Amino acid sequence: MLVELFFFYFAAAVIGLSLMVITRKNPVHSVLWMLLLFFHIAGLYLMLNAEMMAAIQLIVYAGAILVLFLFVVLLLDLKKEIGEEQYVGVWPTGVAVAVALFTLLLIMTRSFVAGPHGNITIERVRELSHPGVVGRAMFTEYLFPFEVASLVLLVAVIGAIILAKKRIKE
């Protein structure tokens, strides 16, 4: 009963905060609502016994990506844009597309059939701790994708510097 109550609180908060994020006129307000949204998503991860995912959610998303967004919002001078119309002219089409997509996905969840269960039961997670379980899978079975991820981040760093730096005149 208590678990359902918590789930409903987090679900309602996540949906409400997502709506706040995409309807605010001022991008700074959007970013701050999104910070609150990420805290609630981390709460959902804690309910699903994924402590490390909750920690990464807060460190990477709330700590790094949102600060990056905030920096860019502050860097761009958006005073003029705030006074203007915030939606495109055909926004009812967007509403129709989103509602149709949601209905379709909701119908699809009803025909969900669970696949075979793995061997990471809750007892095993308790025994090894959640970061231990994740690390064991990551550094044995998924070592190569892990290295590729580091390469992706390196390419992103170089690309971001090249894209954002000022052109040097010859």
Place this chain on the structure above:
Amino acid sequence: MVPVTWYMALSAAVFAIGVFGFVTRRNVIIMFMSVELMLNAVNINLVAMSHYLEDIRGQIMVFFIKAVAAAEAAIGLAIIIALFRNKPTAHIDEIKEMGG
């Protein structure tokens, strides 16, 4: 015990909100945040599945999605800054130099 389909419905709702924000907002930064919203919807789904199927692979996937999302945010925001330097506007329908 919360059934897994509830998490899937929540994820679908957040994803649809992200789609709505992406197709209707004119501000390029908010459009970008809508993309992050959609990625988070997928992450909720993957963590819920991983928990209910007692398999850790879903969460490994979430880890990689987060790494790619961080890279994507850095590149995307750099593109926005480069765009803003050429044309000082954040509204996407005023950027039409390529005839799109």
